[in-house]
Amino acid sequence: MSSALEARLEALERHVRELEDRLAIYQLVATYGPGVDTCTKEVVAGLWTEDGTYSASGAGTFEGAAGVAALVDSPSHQGYVERGCGHVLSLPHVTVAGDRAVATGYSQVCVRDGDHWEVRRASANRWELVRTPEGWRVQNRSNHVLDGSEASRDLLRRGVVEAG
Amino acid sequence: MSSALEARLEALERHVRELEDRLAIYQLVATYGPGVDTCTKEVVAGLWTEDGTYSASGAGTFEGAAGVAALVDSPSHQGYVERGCGHVLSLPHVTVAGDRAVATGYSQVCVRDGDHWEVRRASANRWELVRTPEGWRVQNRSNHVLDGSEASRDLLRRGVVEAG
């Protein structure tokens, strides 16, 4: 194979892998809502690494894939599910660096309130992801309600400023 | 051409087609809101197959591309359009299997209410898609309001569990 051809093929392969990474991360983020809104623990747990964590302001830190998935058993979550709820995650900003990635975006928890839905929680999210043999997984997700605090802004800012 | 080169090219072509499929499905989902919010029937109809359907809880089943597009004429839809509305669809979870695909996500219908917008309908959506010579089209879309019912959760769950 000529070296020019080899270089073109390698560039294509690299670019395609980069696109695949981004779309895999979109897919991961888009899986979270249906997972928790249906209390399907294996789907939620499947997004995290075995020792991954999820820190949510006001709710504490959930540890391990099984620990994160268990959040669907909490009384507050069960209350939302019974009333009718949707964890709607926005199109995230994504940066990939080798085998690590960060996705930054918003989540809205819409809960039914009679004839309409109220946004009961609107948050900033930072997903710290790692590439594993089974695909991208969450090593840590940090969530902070949009309460005007510097902590909530810092979480969002890091994602888009680090990106350079 | 060497067989190694041929294999690399074929793998690239397959991966690129998979990425194109996913982005075409994102684009389709992102077209729906502007289509119905502007009552542009040809745009809405163009998303469905000729014999495609749209079942929405509380609103019945619309049959055929033209029948689906005609939903924009309904008094309830016209009322929303006059007040000011946005059918906001979330980044969907997507699985593609050959010439069929399923997209699973949320929709929020935001309707103006004085100085703010209310979410008048928040729903789970399952888009069953088929590949046609003209691109991906909706064979059936199922929509269920997030009302705490098992039907609404089942619709979401199927999308992310089938995915394996």
Next chain:
Amino acid sequence: MSSALEARLEALERHVRELEDRLAIYQLVATYGPGVDTCTKEVVAGLWTEDGTYSASGAGTFEGAAGVAALVDSPSHQGYVERGCGHVLSLPHVTVAGDRAVATGYSQVCVRDGDHWEVRRASANRWELVRTPEGWRVQNRSNHVLDGSEASRDLLRRGVVEAG
């Protein structure tokens, strides 16, 4: 290199560039919210061309990248930031034509109001983008609140009808 091989490589390179364009535009749109919600002017300014503009119904036209970024200093924006806010942008419809592109979608400004968040502004958005040596940049963004006006619908309609 055989002409058949050359044609396959060129087709792949073209398709990959098209996918990269679309994902770069998603990323740009996903950067806006974290940029303004954290008042990070360099991030906001970095999305626009030097002479780019942003016209928002009810707020006027901001001119130049620095002028657009300065909108974060406005009393109304600062008030939102202090209370806690999220500029949540939807997955956009995107059309690319050479070195120009249009992204069409929704934005919701969620502002904290006690124990929930209110959508204080729901808008239609048309992002007119240009390819620059540094990547895609906004030449003009038009935003119109979803107030039932023909202007708000026209802005949405153009994006999805032009697409053919």
